[in-house]
Amino acid sequence: MASFIFFLLFLFIILGGTTPAVGQSSDQSECYDWGESSESAVAVMEAESGWLSCPLFSHPSVYNYSSTQNPGHNLFWYRLPEGHDLEQPITYSSRISKDRERLWLQPALANDTGHYICMLRNLSSCSKIAMRLKVLRRDDVVPGNSCLPAVAMAATPVMIPLQQGAKVDCPDLQNANKMADGEPTVTWFHGCNKFPFGSSDRQLKGVSLQVHVMMDHYQGLYYCRVQYQRRGQTLNFTRMLNITGIYPDSLPKVPSILQPTKDKVLIVRQDKEVRLVCRGLFPYVDSPWDIWWTVDGKTVEQLNDSRFSKVKTRQVKYDYGDRQEESVLVIHDFQADDRNREFNCSVKNGRGFETRRVRLDVEVVLPSVELGCGLGVTLVLMLLLFVVYHIFWLELLLLYRSWFGTDERHTDDKEFDVYISYARNSEEETFVLSTLRRVLENELGYSVCIFDRDSLPGGTITDETLSFVARSRRLLVVVSPGYASQGSQALLELKAGIDSMALGGHLRVILVQYRPLQRQGWVRELRGARVALALVRWQGDKSEDLTSHFWKRLRVELPVRRVNSKEEGGSGKDVALMRLSSQNSTNSQTGLISNTVKHPENVYNYAA
Structure with a gap:
């Protein structure tokens, strides 16, 4: 479309037509001005040859140099120096000359920088366009300490397939041939290295660089300096090429x-x-x-x-x-x-x-807000339940047992709930009789068996001990530094309980640590079974209250006990009778215990 419009304008100019934009008069005082060329400024190195091509001929469908000569068109060049407002006609000389649509500067000087106007005119039409020329110094292009040649124009890309060969020509060499008095010479550089490059894969063929086998390290910037003679003067210009290796042509070239x-x-x-x-x-x-x-x-x-x-x-x-x-x-x-x-x-x-x-x-989008809130609430509840369980796990376990636990009195034929084994000394005996027995019987309603209280006079200690242990649901062992070291009675009770528990009976052994005890103080029978036994620690005054950790922990290990209103009266009578019986038998048992202590060999024979 743009070419067609240019062609119409050209016809108007050729036929002598006028347009409002041109404002051309019959005396040709006006000339159609195309303004400044949209192409970037032409750059030339100082002291090198350079040229300007008239942009009017960049669209051959509108202006063609050969065809414009028939209607008698003439091409004129004007110059607008830097800082001037008035166009000046160019005076041609041996340094500045015109060749067809080009204006040659051989060589270019620093003060040649400025705007240049090329005007195409005949008797009935006129067109002109401006362009800018920049003459660069070496310091404007490369650093002062660089070994690279100074080049004003951009690099020309050259693609060579890897492992293949190609011939590389210096750009604009044919233009030098037109202006030279003889054959130009070309010097090649690869970076800072001047030809020859020390490799037989790259050689000169006339003025061209012949690459026989393209390698990866042959890539990079190449420079070619063209030197020629004109009217006894040596002139030159330098061009830059960017040689890049590409994959061979034998590989597929179809896009994917x-x-x-x-x-x-x-x-x-x-x-x-x-x-x-x-x-x-x-x-x-x-x-x-x-x-x-x-x-x-x-x-x-x-x-x-x-x-x-x-x-x-x-x-x-x-x-x-x-x-x-x-x-x-x-x-x-x-x-x-x-x-x-x-x-x-x-x-x-x-x-x-x-x-x-x-x-x-x-995508199926889930309700993230609802899920997030639900997950958050669930996590909070789980954390809350975890904290509650961590703090009140004993209370929760006791509550669960009271609702769903089974009363063992209905499932076995045992006579006693608890048999208490302890060292026979005054301190532990006081703890057992005044604390453990009192709470277990009076407060919690368990039936407690204590050998020194419940055994009949005249019986055999070994047989009655084994009988009491066998008729009990729990063996409560009061562990202290003096346990099983004051005689063999406690040791006999412990061995009977552990053996019954190991043989799969319905007896469970509970350890109550009355005083702190080092591991070496444990008797041999307890050392092996300690891992499988429940241990409840008595902490003195802190454990006195029935709501203390000690009593809650002990109740978890004891049988489930439910006492209804009818059983409370009977149980009260039984407790009173047991207290009376214990008082009557105390004196008789005292003599038996003292006899056992004086003659312990009767019991040691069993232990052996």
């Missing part, structure tokens, strides 16, 4: 899609922004390439829907000429109906084309 993968379903969220990524691999070929999205067969521009937009294509990776490019399609407000749309990612270059469809599915 890396993302999205084939047959993969993307999970998206409704009413949220969705970004679909299309990533393609483009092997190097000397042809245009493209990557794009389509929605129902239309590009984003053709779709004309504000909900769809695309992010500028960007390069993700570059590897020996092969490039990975990425294009992103943004759906700003994804709707349920969009699942039925066809989203296609497509790539193409001069060798082939590929497209792939993306399948979308809507």
Whole structure:
């Protein structure tokens, strides 16, 4: 379209027509001004050859130098120096000359910097355009301590397949051939190294650089300095090339899609922004390439829907000429109906084309707030229950036993709930009779058996001890430093209880630690069975109260006891009778105990 408009303007100019924009009069005092060229300024190194090409001939369909000579057009050059407002015609000399559509500076000087106007005119038309020239010094291009040649123009890219060869020519060498009086010479550099480069893989072939086998370390910036003679003067200019190794031509050059993968379903969220990524691999070929999205067969521009937009294509990776490019399609407000749309990612270059469809599915969104609150409440309750159980676990266990526990009196034929074994000394005897017995019988309603109180006079100590232990549901052993060291009675009770427990009977042994005891103070029978036995520690005054940890812990180990209103009266009578019986038998047992202490060999025989 732009070329067609230029062509129409050209016809108006050629036919002598006038346009309001030009404002041209019959005396040709006006000239159609195209302004300044949109191309960047031309840069030339100081003391090197350079040239300006008239931008009017950059569109051959509008202006062509050969065709403009027929209607009698002439090309004129003007210069607007830096800091001046008036155009000055250029005076041609041996240094500044014109060749067709080019203005040559051989060489360029620092004060040549400024604006240059090229004007194409005949008797009936006139057009002009301006361009800028910058003459650079070496310090403007390279650091002062650099060994690299100074180059004003950008590097020319050169692609050479790896393990293959190519011939590299210096850019603009053909222009020097036109102006030189003889054959130009070319000097090649690779970085700071001047040819020869010390490798037979790179040689000069005339003025060209011949690369026989391209290697990875041959990549980089190359410089070529063209030197020629003109009218007895030696002139030169330098150009830069960026030689890059690419994958060989024998490898596939058809583009492929890396993302999205084939047959993969993307999970998206409704009413949220969705970004679909299309990533393609483009092997190097000397042809245009493209990557794009389509929605129902239309590009984003053709779709004309504000909900769809695309992010500028960007390069993700570059590897020996092969490039990975990425294009992103943004759906700003994804709707349920969009699942039925066809989203296609497509790539193409001069060798082939590929497209792939993306399948979308809507994510099932769980009520996160409700779930979060529910989970939080659950965790708080669990933590609260844990704290409560950690603090009140004994109370909870006792409460559970009172509701669901089984009264062992209905399941066995035992006579006593508890048999108390202790060292026969005054201190422990006082603890057992005044504390343990009193609370267990009077307060908790257990039937307690104490050998010194409940045994009949005249019986055998060994037989009665074994009988009492066998008829009891629990053996409560009061452990202290003096236990089992004052005689064999306590040791006999302990061995009988442990043996009954080990043989699978219905007796359980409970240890009550009356005073602290080191491990070496434990008798041999307790050392082996200590791990399997429950230990309840008496802590003096802190354990006196029935609500103390000691009594709660002891009740957990004792049988479950439920006393109803009818049984309370009977149990009270039984307790009174037991107290009376104990008082009557105390005197008789005292003589037996003293006899046993005086003649312990009767019991030692059993222990042996």
